[in-house]
Amino acid sequence: MILAVLILLVAQLAGEVTARSLGLLIPxxxxxxxxxxxxxxVFPRLADVVRGTASGLLSHLSLLFVPAGVGVVAHLDVLGANAGPLLAALVLSTLLAIVVGALVFVGVARLTGSGADE
Structure with missing residues (x-):
């Protein structure tokens, strides 16, 4: 387990160092x-080493949302004061995402030749 955590942390560290040193916009x-x-x-046996620890971390992923929930509760007054614009942004962005997703789907279907004409 310690080796698996070490592998995961080294991968994250390598990504962080690379992103910061090159000034990349990717986190x-x-x-x-x-x-x-x-x-x-490249190293398929590495998956066997990491699998158990990664599954354990993923099964407790919901714990990572606790700080966000505490932040929401701590700032309920700010959220309440801006409820209208926040709700409008949420609804409009959701509708826009659905429309864009549908248009991309139709575009890809046309490009690949798999459409409703079959």
Whole structure:
């Protein structure tokens, strides 16, 4: 387990160092995840080492949302004062995401030739 945690942390550290040293807009942990994916593809046995620990971390992923929930509760007055604009932004962004997703789906279907005409 310690080796698996070490592998995960080294991947995150490598991503963080790379992102900061090159001034990339991609967050370090995301870049570290890409590095980990490449390492898992190059060294398939590494997946067996990391699998158990990664599954354990993923099963407790909901704990990472506790700080966000505390932040929401701590700032309920600010959220209440701005409820209208926040609700409008939430609804409009959701509708926009659905429309863009549908348009992309239709565009890809046309490009690949798999459409409703079949």
């Amino acid at each position: 370090g942990p995301v870049l570290g995840l890409v590095f980990l994916l490449v390492a898992l593809l």
